Amino acid sequence: MAIKYFTIALQLDEDFICSMFHLGLMYRKTGEYSEALKLFTRVILKLPNDKSVYLERGLVYQEMGNHNYAINDFKKAIEIDPLNSLAYFHIGTSKLKTRSLVREAIEDFTKSESLDQSENAGIYDGLG
Secondary structure: OHHHHHHHHHHHOOOOHHHHHHHHHHHHHOOOHHHHHHHHHHHHHHOOOOHHHHHHHHHHHHHHOOHHHHHHHHHHHHHHOOOOHHHHHHHHHHHHHHOOOHHHHHHHHHHHHHHOOOOOOHHHHHHO
């Protein structure tokens, strides 16, 4: 139902960033990754310094198995906000999945954990 209403909102105002972002979230959650990527990319063009959009687009790439693209988006989120523990966690996850950046992944998980002790139990799975 949310997809329908966010789509209507965008039909009424194609530059309504909030609807673009939230529709992208809905598409990600339903596995419609190509639609989510299009929307998050449109938001990035309008808000190039928004860490949340890079994080979300990175998650789409990660869920698609495109870890190099995901890593680039998580790096951008960290560049914008160097204290973003979630971005460190997710970049570590993608680096671990590539199997060639395991040491860097451990550093990222450690950084994520140091920034927010309560953030994510998954950090310890990555370090284990």
